[in-house]
């Protein structure tokens with residue numbers, strides 16, 4: 001309807017928890033959950049007289065994540081105090097980076113489109129509030145967890161693209177092993193700035209900031225709702241108010257939380273308890289060397305090496321664990337020609353993925369190992385089993401976690417390929433199906449399919465259908 | 481009695497730490513009511529510690545020395561109030577690095593000393609626990625904010641104490657009470673466990689009766705601390721080693737800006753006299769200029785309140801400390817807890833700081849103040865290319881009457897006019913007694929040195945101390 005008139009402009013601020021052993025400024029353990037207030041100390045609860053000491057491992061992971069996004073790492077960055085009062089923030093200020101962030105620039109490709117990044121900076125997380133009938137409770141276990149905030153340019157064009165951008169970030173960070181990026185557990189969080197403008201216009205429209213989107217679906221739905229809301233407002237000639245809005249997942253609407261006038265003045269100033277964070281080039285280089293092959297590079301390599309489609313490669317590389325599984329399986333193949341790898345790819349992306357989905361299992365918990373699936377594909381490719389048999393074997397592999405060759409052995413499921421055996425079976429079948437044979441003689445060559453079907457049924461699918469087909473033709477031709 | 485003499489006696493077994501402590505505890509029983517120099521005493525803990533020290537056979541630099549620490553330093557299990565109602569009853573959950581070092585060196589900490597609330601004040605009168613009296617004349621202020629730390633040493637309640645100095649809070653009360661007080665180079669003593677007032681200015685330092693005792697304490701408390709990211713990672717020094725080398729060949733600078741209007745005549749006389757004596761003893765005297773001194777107070781009253789406004793945000797009634805009973809919801813509880821928990825001077829500075837950091841004012845105030853701060857640093861850097869030490873008065877007046885300036889914050893702020901620049905630049909400064917004024921009140925002289933020049937400062941101070949002890 002209005003699609004011709006307006007275009008959507010979205011910028012995302014993404015927070016990820018860095019997977020360090022301890023918190024950002026104290027030595028408390030950095031893990032999810034736990035008994036409330038069981039992982040706290042004077043420093044992360046803001047007792048008088050405490051001082052922050054930066055966790056070097058967190059700096060390393062933050063640099064690694066930034067490098068994976070192609071950011072420029074600043075040799076000198078500065079922590080600042082972001083001030084606001086809230087019970088989940090023990091010092092009533094958050095130590096964050098403001099004017100001089102750790103990293104600038106960088107980009108992410110979303111479906112071939114380049115989304116530029118503004119910056120990435122480090123900060124500490126706040127605690128959690130729990131509202132009960134008896135009053136509000138606060139849990140400081142999460143307080144001081146190291147975060148990296150990645151700010152994109154306002155270049156994302158749709159709610160769908162926003163969700164895909166997030167998934168790509170998650171994939172990259174999981175590849176780098178810097179974060180679990182679990183939106184459910186809050187180790188990946190996202191706020192969005194969204195505005196509309198008339199098509200072709202350069203200037204950005206008035207934006208609203210959307211918070212409280214706790215899943216990929218939530219991001220897509222909240223932003224879609226916002227596009228509709230803003231479009232309706234603009235179409236009836238109204239103006240968008242600059243404000244912060246909260247996504248209500250149950251009611252599927254965004255609600256105004258505070259206007260621009262009510263916005264916080266955070267009174268940022270440089271954190272006097274921490275000297276500027278200075279990183280040396282050699283340190284950055286040493287981290288660069290630990291970067292794994294990232295999904296985009298992997299896709300290109302797979303396409304070139306195995307001649308797989310971009311789509312297949314995209315599926316295989318979306319999660320590092322799946323790509324690792326695929327590569328291990330390739331190593332286990334007896335032949336790695338394009339056709340065999342393509343067969344393997346299908347087995348992984350269709351059959352195995354389907355099973356995992358139904359069982360709600362991650363690939364790392366798969367009941368069929370990479371070695372087993374490679375063996376299965378090798379058996380298909382060397383003609384030991386047919387595709388149909390392979391499906392049966394696959395089911396047994398999944399249920400009993402046995403190797404395909406063992407199953408073939410045990411169940412006597414080897415494909416019948418010996419010329420003598422096939423000939424014997426064919427002869428017998430022709431004899432047993434005199435009616436069909438007569439039809440054939442009367443010129444109805446199509447009935448040969450019925451004979452093949454009957455043989456396959458009799459042999460439990462073990463006879464090689466191509467061989468059966470050609471042998472039947474040969475025998476029938478003789479009898480004509 | 482000095483620290484050195486007492487530690488020797490205890491180490492050689494002439495007296496036990498426990499016996500020695502008993503004497504001091506009964507002294508405090510007599511004088512505390514009059515001076516109000518302590519906010520809390522931990523006698524039982526001290527007695528236990530003395531017994532422990534008596535079991536140690538090794539010599540320790542502060543073995544059995546009765547000690548006091550300002551009530552803004554953490555000592556696990558004891559109360560830390562910062563002189564404020566908002567922290568009344570707060571029990572330290574850990575021990576400050578400097579305090580831990582004292583105890584490891586054998587010091588017996590008797591109690592926590594009275595102070596201006598959150599170290600904001602120059603007279604001791606902003607304490608929520610009543611003002612500390614100057615032992616020299618109990619109708620007068622002992623200076624501040626480390627009021628009790630200065631007074632307790634002067635009164636002989638303890639042999640040494642720790643204070644903190646953000647704009648003169650060690651040196652000014654040392655001058656008012658007539659004891660030695662040293663503010664070390666920023667970063668020389670760990671701030672871990674010192675309740676922050678203005679983080680980029682705060683520094684812990686010693687009070688003692690003699691320069692040598694101050695050096696002995698500095699030996700103990702100085703040194704790198706991985707818990708404080710602003711702590712300096714440098715090799716440890718023995719600050720007593722060169723202390724008696726005299727001033728021959730040393731160059732002293734007299735800054736014209738510190739000798740002009742506002743300075744009391746008798747203090748000017750003492751400084752001029754001292755300079756002459758130093759010259760007689762082989763020192764060279766030069767005039768130096770610190771032209772940005774005139775902006776120091778204004779700069780300080782932007783930087784310090786700005787940092788304080790953030791540092792004191794944590795006192796909100798949620799986690800610990802005072803919580804108002806008169807609130808029904810969160811915002812009201814924040815406001816009332818802070819309104820009722822903080823005293824007027826603290827609230828004034830929080831307001832100034834909040835304002836200076838607000839959008840639209842930040843550049844004009846905070847950023848500008850940081851620029852002036854750089855200029856003040858450069859003044860010192862230039863001066864210390866020409867001179868070893870700068871000699872000046874510590875404060876423009878001697879101890880004034882209790883209540884005299886309490887309702888005039890500007891006059892009160894000017895008390896620190898000669899001490900503030902050191903903190904803004906981060907350089908060390910020491911105040912030591914140099915005679916008295918016509919009323920018999922102690923006059924303080926301040927020596928300022930370049931970064932990490934504590935050895936030189938102590939050496940110069942020891943020489944001046946010698947001059948006054950002779951006469």
Ligand SMILES: [Zn+2]
Pocket residue numbers: 023026027028039040041042043044045144
């Ligand atoms: Zn902690």
